Amino acid sequence: MSRSCPECQGSLATERIETVCTDCGLVVADDPLDRGPEWWACDADERERTGAPLTRSRHDRGLSTEIGRSTRVKGRKRRRLARMRRQHDRARIASKTDRNKVYAFTEIRRVVGQLSLPYSVRDQACALFSSAQDESLLRGRSLEGFAAAAVYAVCRTNNVARTVGEVVAVARADRNELRAAYAAMNRDLGLPVGPIDPREYLPRFATELDLPPALERRARALLDDLAVSGKNPSGVAAACLYAAARDTDHAVTQADAAAVADVTPVTLRSTYRALD
DNA sequence: ACGATTATTGCGTTCTT
Protein backbone atom coordinates (compact mmCIF):
# COMPACT_ATOMS: atom_id res chain seq x y z
CA MET A 1 0.00 0.00 0.00
CA SER A 2 1.66 3.22 -1.11
CA ARG A 3 -1.00 5.83 -0.71
CA SER A 4 -0.55 9.26 0.85
CA CYS A 5 -2.60 11.30 3.25
CA PRO A 6 -5.64 12.90 1.56
CA GLU A 7 -5.26 15.99 3.73
CA CYS A 8 -1.60 16.75 3.57
CA GLN A 9 0.03 14.22 1.22
CA GLY A 10 2.19 13.05 4.12
CA SER A 11 3.32 9.47 4.42
CA LEU A 12 1.08 6.94 6.07
CA ALA A 13 1.87 4.38 8.72
CA THR A 14 -0.30 1.40 9.53
CA GLU A 15 -0.56 0.59 13.18
CA ARG A 16 -2.57 -2.51 13.99
CA ILE A 17 -5.83 -1.63 12.28
CA GLU A 18 -5.95 2.07 11.65
CA THR A 19 -3.76 3.88 9.17
CA VAL A 20 -2.38 7.17 10.33
CA CYS A 21 -0.70 10.07 8.57
CA THR A 22 2.71 10.64 10.13
CA ASP A 23 2.47 14.35 9.38
CA CYS A 24 -0.91 15.46 10.62
CA GLY A 25 -2.06 12.51 12.68
CA LEU A 26 -5.18 12.06 10.59
CA VAL A 27 -6.62 8.59 10.87
CA VAL A 28 -7.08 7.69 7.25
CA ALA A 29 -8.33 4.21 6.80
CA ASP A 30 -9.63 1.20 8.53
CA ASP A 31 -7.52 -1.64 7.30
CA PRO A 32 -9.76 -4.61 6.54
CA LEU A 33 -7.01 -6.94 7.70
CA ASP A 34 -7.01 -7.46 11.45
CA ARG A 35 -3.39 -7.59 12.54
CA GLY A 36 -4.38 -8.46 16.07
CA PRO A 37 -3.57 -11.67 17.91
CA GLU A 38 -4.33 -15.03 16.38
CA TRP A 39 -7.16 -16.94 17.96
CA TRP A 40 -6.95 -20.27 16.22
CA ALA A 41 -3.28 -21.16 16.72
CA CYS A 42 -2.68 -24.41 18.54
CA ASP A 43 1.00 -24.85 19.34
CA ALA A 44 2.30 -23.69 22.69
CA ASP A 45 4.10 -20.53 21.61
CA GLU A 46 1.17 -19.18 19.73
CA ARG A 47 -1.29 -20.01 22.44
CA GLU A 48 0.40 -17.47 24.69
CA ARG A 49 -1.02 -14.83 22.48
CA THR A 50 -4.63 -15.73 23.08
CA GLY A 51 -6.98 -14.14 25.54
CA ALA A 52 -8.59 -10.74 25.56
CA PRO A 53 -6.76 -8.16 23.49
CA LEU A 54 -4.28 -6.29 25.65
CA THR A 55 -4.22 -2.56 25.81
CA ARG A 56 -2.05 -0.22 27.79
CA SER A 57 -4.87 2.23 28.15
CA ARG A 58 -6.56 0.22 30.88
CA HIS A 59 -4.78 -0.06 34.17
CA ASP A 60 -5.02 -3.86 34.12
CA ARG A 61 -4.09 -4.02 30.45
CA GLY A 62 -7.63 -5.07 29.62
CA LEU A 63 -7.45 -8.32 31.54
CA SER A 64 -10.43 -8.27 33.82
CA THR A 65 -13.46 -10.24 34.80
CA GLU A 66 -16.86 -8.64 34.92
CA ILE A 67 -19.89 -9.87 36.78
CA GLY A 68 -22.79 -9.46 34.43
CA ARG A 69 -26.10 -7.75 35.10
CA SER A 70 -28.70 -10.20 34.04
CA THR A 71 -32.28 -9.01 34.21
CA ARG A 72 -33.46 -12.54 34.62
CA VAL A 73 -32.03 -12.86 38.10
CA LYS A 74 -34.43 -11.49 40.70
CA GLY A 75 -34.78 -10.96 44.42
CA ARG A 76 -32.29 -12.14 46.98
CA LYS A 77 -30.02 -13.72 44.44
CA ARG A 78 -29.88 -10.49 42.51
CA ARG A 79 -28.85 -8.54 45.59
CA ARG A 80 -26.20 -11.11 46.35
CA LEU A 81 -24.82 -10.69 42.84
CA ALA A 82 -24.80 -6.93 43.21
CA ARG A 83 -22.80 -7.20 46.41
CA MET A 84 -20.35 -9.56 44.75
CA ARG A 85 -19.96 -7.19 41.88
CA ARG A 86 -19.27 -4.29 44.24
CA GLN A 87 -16.65 -6.25 46.14
CA HIS A 88 -15.11 -7.52 42.96
CA ASP A 89 -14.81 -4.05 41.51
CA ARG A 90 -13.23 -2.75 44.71
CA ALA A 91 -10.77 -5.62 44.84
CA ARG A 92 -9.80 -4.99 41.26
CA ILE A 93 -8.52 -1.50 41.96
CA ALA A 94 -7.24 -2.16 45.43
CA SER A 95 -4.26 0.09 45.85
CA LYS A 96 -4.24 3.84 45.72
CA THR A 97 -1.80 3.93 42.84
CA ASP A 98 -4.06 1.64 40.88
CA ARG A 99 -7.02 3.89 41.54
CA ASN A 100 -4.98 6.87 40.35
CA LYS A 101 -4.07 4.91 37.29
CA VAL A 102 -7.68 4.19 36.48
CA TYR A 103 -8.54 7.85 36.75
CA ALA A 104 -5.53 9.02 34.77
CA PHE A 105 -6.00 6.46 32.02
CA THR A 106 -9.62 7.45 31.67
CA GLU A 107 -8.59 11.05 31.33
CA ILE A 108 -5.88 10.17 28.80
CA ARG A 109 -8.37 8.20 26.75
CA ARG A 110 -10.73 11.14 26.80
CA VAL A 111 -8.14 13.72 25.76
CA VAL A 112 -6.72 11.51 23.02
CA GLY A 113 -10.22 10.99 21.71
CA GLN A 114 -11.07 14.67 21.75
CA LEU A 115 -7.92 15.47 19.79
CA SER A 116 -8.64 12.52 17.46
CA LEU A 117 -5.17 11.12 17.87
CA PRO A 118 -4.26 7.53 16.97
CA TYR A 119 -4.43 4.66 19.45
CA SER A 120 -0.65 4.39 19.48
CA VAL A 121 -0.45 7.82 21.09
CA ARG A 122 -3.01 6.80 23.66
CA ASP A 123 -1.11 3.68 24.66
CA GLN A 124 2.25 5.43 24.80
CA ALA A 125 0.76 8.19 26.91
CA CYS A 126 -0.56 5.62 29.36
CA ALA A 127 2.83 3.92 29.49
CA LEU A 128 4.50 7.26 30.06
CA PHE A 129 2.11 8.04 32.89
CA SER A 130 2.96 4.73 34.51
CA SER A 131 6.65 5.52 34.33
CA ALA A 132 6.04 8.89 35.94
CA GLN A 133 4.06 7.22 38.67
CA ASP A 134 6.80 4.66 39.26
CA GLU A 135 9.27 7.48 39.75
CA SER A 136 6.79 9.05 42.18
CA LEU A 137 6.67 12.28 40.25
CA LEU A 138 3.02 12.77 41.09
CA ARG A 139 3.69 13.89 44.64
CA GLY A 140 2.30 17.36 45.06
CA ARG A 141 1.34 17.72 41.42
CA SER A 142 -2.03 17.21 39.83
CA LEU A 143 -3.11 13.94 38.30
CA GLU A 144 -4.92 15.74 35.53
CA GLY A 145 -1.79 17.68 34.72
CA PHE A 146 0.15 14.48 34.27
CA ALA A 147 -2.51 12.94 32.09
CA ALA A 148 -2.51 15.98 29.82
CA ALA A 149 1.27 16.28 29.87
CA ALA A 150 1.67 12.62 28.94
CA VAL A 151 -0.49 13.12 25.86
CA TYR A 152 1.38 16.29 24.96
CA ALA A 153 4.77 14.66 25.43
CA VAL A 154 3.90 11.62 23.32
CA CYS A 155 2.65 13.89 20.56
CA ARG A 156 5.99 15.64 20.57
CA THR A 157 8.05 12.48 20.51
CA ASN A 158 5.91 11.08 17.69
CA ASN A 159 6.28 14.17 15.54
CA VAL A 160 2.55 14.85 15.50
CA ALA A 161 2.95 18.15 17.25
CA ARG A 162 0.06 19.70 19.12
CA THR A 163 0.45 23.02 20.88
CA VAL A 164 0.11 23.16 24.64
CA GLY A 165 -2.96 25.30 24.09
CA GLU A 166 -4.67 22.64 22.01
CA VAL A 167 -4.15 20.02 24.68
CA VAL A 168 -5.15 22.28 27.54
CA ALA A 169 -8.31 23.28 25.72
CA VAL A 170 -9.75 19.77 26.06
CA ALA A 171 -7.96 18.60 29.20
CA ARG A 172 -9.15 18.92 32.76
CA ALA A 173 -5.92 20.71 33.61
CA ASP A 174 -4.72 24.24 33.11
CA ARG A 175 -1.55 25.42 31.49
CA ASN A 176 0.46 25.53 34.69
CA GLU A 177 -0.48 22.01 35.73
CA LEU A 178 0.52 20.63 32.36
CA ARG A 179 3.76 22.58 32.43
CA ALA A 180 4.68 21.43 35.91
CA ALA A 181 4.00 17.80 35.03
CA TYR A 182 5.77 18.03 31.69
CA ALA A 183 8.82 19.66 33.25
CA ALA A 184 9.00 16.96 35.90
CA MET A 185 8.79 14.16 33.35
CA ASN A 186 11.26 15.83 31.04
CA ARG A 187 13.73 16.31 33.86
CA ASP A 188 13.49 12.96 35.62
CA LEU A 189 12.48 10.71 32.76
CA GLY A 190 14.57 12.34 30.05
CA LEU A 191 12.02 12.50 27.27
CA PRO A 192 13.53 12.19 23.81
CA VAL A 193 12.26 15.55 22.64
CA GLY A 194 14.24 17.95 20.55
CA PRO A 195 13.06 21.33 19.33
CA ILE A 196 9.80 21.17 17.42
CA ASP A 197 10.10 21.38 13.65
CA PRO A 198 7.66 24.01 12.38
CA ARG A 199 6.99 21.71 9.43
CA GLU A 200 5.00 19.45 11.72
CA TYR A 201 2.32 22.09 11.98
CA LEU A 202 2.03 22.94 8.30
CA PRO A 203 -0.40 20.24 7.11
CA ARG A 204 -2.87 20.72 9.93
CA PHE A 205 -2.80 24.51 9.84
CA ALA A 206 -3.15 24.48 6.06
CA THR A 207 -6.35 22.47 6.16
CA GLU A 208 -7.74 24.58 8.98
CA LEU A 209 -7.20 27.63 6.80
CA ASP A 210 -8.69 25.90 3.74
CA LEU A 211 -5.45 26.22 1.83
CA PRO A 212 -4.66 23.85 -1.05
CA PRO A 213 -1.63 21.55 -0.88
CA ALA A 214 0.16 23.71 -3.42
CA LEU A 215 0.27 26.60 -0.99
CA GLU A 216 1.41 24.28 1.74
CA ARG A 217 4.33 23.27 -0.41
CA ARG A 218 5.15 26.91 -1.00
CA ALA A 219 5.14 27.50 2.72
CA ARG A 220 7.38 24.48 3.21
CA ALA A 221 9.83 25.93 0.73
CA LEU A 222 9.83 29.24 2.57
CA LEU A 223 10.46 27.35 5.75
CA ASP A 224 13.47 25.58 4.33
CA ASP A 225 15.64 28.65 4.09
CA LEU A 226 14.75 30.40 7.29
CA ALA A 227 16.80 30.51 10.43
CA VAL A 228 14.43 29.61 13.23
CA SER A 229 16.18 29.79 16.54
CA GLY A 230 14.31 30.50 19.69
CA LYS A 231 11.09 31.35 17.94
CA ASN A 232 7.74 29.76 18.60
CA PRO A 233 7.58 27.02 15.94
CA SER A 234 3.82 27.16 15.51
CA GLY A 235 4.05 30.91 14.99
CA VAL A 236 6.74 30.39 12.37
CA ALA A 237 4.64 27.82 10.56
CA ALA A 238 1.66 30.16 10.51
CA ALA A 239 3.80 33.02 9.21
CA CYS A 240 5.06 30.90 6.31
CA LEU A 241 1.55 29.82 5.43
CA TYR A 242 0.41 33.41 5.53
CA ALA A 243 3.29 34.51 3.34
CA ALA A 244 2.57 31.74 0.85
CA ALA A 245 -1.14 32.54 0.75
CA ARG A 246 -1.07 36.28 0.33
CA ASP A 247 -1.15 37.51 -3.26
CA THR A 248 -3.27 34.51 -4.17
CA ASP A 249 -7.00 34.07 -4.36
CA HIS A 250 -6.81 32.10 -1.14
CA ALA A 251 -5.77 35.18 0.79
CA VAL A 252 -5.76 34.74 4.53
CA THR A 253 -5.66 37.49 7.11
CA GLN A 254 -2.87 37.62 9.63
CA ALA A 255 -5.44 37.31 12.36
CA ASP A 256 -6.83 34.06 10.95
CA ALA A 257 -3.42 32.52 10.39
CA ALA A 258 -2.33 33.53 13.86
CA ALA A 259 -5.50 32.09 15.36
CA VAL A 260 -4.97 28.55 14.07
CA ALA A 261 -1.43 28.64 15.45
CA ASP A 262 -2.64 29.92 18.80
CA VAL A 263 -0.43 33.00 18.65
CA THR A 264 -1.07 36.72 18.27
CA PRO A 265 -0.82 38.54 14.95
CA VAL A 266 2.15 40.44 16.31
CA THR A 267 4.13 37.24 16.74
CA LEU A 268 3.22 36.12 13.26
CA ARG A 269 4.36 39.44 11.86
CA SER A 270 7.73 39.30 13.51
CA THR A 271 8.73 36.21 11.54
CA TYR A 272 6.80 37.29 8.47
CA ARG A 273 8.92 40.41 8.24
CA ALA A 274 12.11 38.37 8.57
CA LEU A 275 11.00 36.37 5.54
CA ASP A 276 11.91 38.89 2.84
C1' DA B 1 17.68 35.97 38.75
C1' DC B 2 18.52 37.27 33.79
C1' DG B 3 17.88 37.89 28.89
C1' DA B 4 15.11 36.93 25.02
C1' DT B 5 10.58 36.05 23.28
C1' DT B 6 5.75 36.69 23.30
C1' DA B 7 1.22 38.80 24.74
C1' DT B 8 -1.51 42.75 25.35
C1' DT B 9 -3.08 47.12 24.47
C1' DG B 10 -3.56 51.27 22.21
C1' DC B 11 -3.01 54.13 18.26
C1' DG B 12 -1.99 56.46 13.75
C1' DT B 13 -1.59 54.59 8.90
C1' DT B 14 -2.81 52.22 4.66
C1' DC B 15 -5.78 49.66 1.76
C1' DT B 16 -10.38 48.39 0.12
C1' DT B 17 -15.15 49.14 -0.80
Place this chain on the structure above:
DNA sequence: AAGAAAACAATAATCGT
Protein backbone atom coordinates in the same frame (compact mmCIF):
# COMPACT_ATOMS: atom_id res chain seq x y z
C1' DA C 1 -15.69 58.51 3.60
C1' DA C 2 -15.90 54.33 6.47
C1' DG C 3 -14.16 50.15 8.00
C1' DA C 4 -10.92 46.60 8.06
C1' DA C 5 -6.34 45.19 8.11
C1' DA C 6 -1.55 45.68 8.74
C1' DA C 7 2.11 48.17 11.25
C1' DC C 8 4.26 50.14 15.25
C1' DA C 9 5.37 51.04 20.04
C1' DA C 10 5.41 50.38 25.09
C1' DT C 11 4.72 47.47 28.85
C1' DA C 12 3.65 43.14 31.13
C1' DA C 13 4.11 38.32 31.27
C1' DT C 14 6.56 34.13 30.26
C1' DC C 15 10.20 30.82 29.07
C1' DG C 16 14.78 28.76 28.95
C1' DT C 17 19.06 28.91 31.14
